[in-house]
Amino acid sequence: MNGAPTLPLDAQGILALAARSMFHLFSSISQGMFLVDRSGRIVWVNEGYKRFLPALGFSSVDEFVGQPVEAVIHNTQMREVLESGKPILIDLLTNKAGTFVVSRIPLHAEIEGATGDAALGEVIGAIGIVLFDHPETTLQPLISKFAMLQRDLDDARRELATQRNHPLWKQAGADGQRRAKHTFASFIGSSPAAVDVKRHARRAAQSSSPVLLLGETGTGKELLAHAIHAASARAHGPFVSLNIAAVPDTLLEAEFFGFAPGAFTGADRKGREGKFKLADGGTLFLDEIGDMPLSLQAKLLRALQEGEIEPLGSNKLLPFDARVIAATSRDLPALVRDGRFREDLYYRLNVLPLRVPPLRERRSDIPALVEALGEDMAQRSGEAPPELLPDALALLAAQHWRGNTRELRNVLEQLAMRSDSTRIDAAEVKRVLAETGLEQIAAPEPLPSVDDADQARLLRPMAEQIAELEHRAIAAALRATGGNKLATSRLLGISRATLYDRMTVAGS
């Protein structure tokens, strides 16, 4: 025997030691821990938990300890754990201090003489453990996936509810998944840039030529594709969409053109129709067209030129009648230059190009978008829509918005989750932007007061505006110098040759 400590020999002793060790382990590896008594009052917090106190609105442990848990930690479920005696091993808790992965474990009195579960007496308190803070970084993939699935589910439910009774449902006989979900009214925005893109899109809806929607991610390309379909003569036909980036290259051809029965090993015995055929009489929306593999580009071009497709393994050409709307957030001309996108296909698709402007080019739409997105969120959650105070709106309007409307919606969802009140100020926006890692590109500044006429004039090609300004400056200088060209060029600080050059262009 060397006197080193050993495990106790009796079961009780081992369990007591294990419980103590577990407690110390959780206390040291977690972000924070606290205890409540059976009445739900905070009785203890560990060192780690103390750093959350300022964000919860407390400057000292003394103010915090002794308070009923729900009064100091909003949205907590410690009370349920005390009442049910059942632990909540993993949960997400969101309140004004942020979003956390938490664990809640009831504490039972010990029944003397009993062992195992039988030794668990009445609930005398509970432990709250903050396992991780900032789950948006640690659990981001899981949370994004959950949010996406939740949204898809909400969309599907709403669509089902609204479309069952839609008159077009019966007329078209098409299934509910293949209807346009949006009209031009769904595209929020009255800025000149938004009005302009809607005007062009409405015009495109009247034509049957291919449309190419170009714009950054989240600018509303898919929404516009739905709206164009809904306003077109094909509105009664199906709207079928295919996100090329989401389908593995090897499956794309079958997705596009379908396949014949037994076309390849593992193929469905009945064969399957491709998206071109499913879109017959309607619109086929090809999202992320820039991601299309070169080998398939030739086949797509042939289909568009001939109006026929050949299902895999069928040796048969089938005519189709679908209007194609393609979209991409990539620089297609650059892909063409690099040989990664066929030039002939580019021209085939680029018949009616529409550039969908990013949010930062239509900042004046942000308040209306915030309102519309807030209403939509409220409808889904059943809670009141968040109300952003003017300083909060100004801060949002100053952001760069790399993910555009989708990113704006994400921030609003975070704000609604984290805020205790529906009135949200700039400080709260700043905190959420910082936590979600969104860079703030400019200090909050009021939106420039540009009237509508000014806006329309300023949102034209720069070269055109500069040429106009030069023309006006030359006219003013000529008037001031009585038409003397040398004096005019000196007054404007340009050479006489430049002056003549500009006068020729202006006169031509």
Ligand SMILES: Nc1ncnc2c1ncn2[C@@H]1O[C@H](COP(=O)(O)OP(=O)(O)OP(=O)(O)O)[C@@H](O)[C@H]1O
């Ligand atoms: N002007 C707008 N008004 C209202 N909602 C909008 C507007 N623009 C975009 N949205 C909403 O933002 C989200 C993203 O839009 P959408 O999917 O149409 O963008 P996208 O340009 O197709 O994006 P991506 O290139 O990433 O597929 C959708 O929920 C859409 O309804």
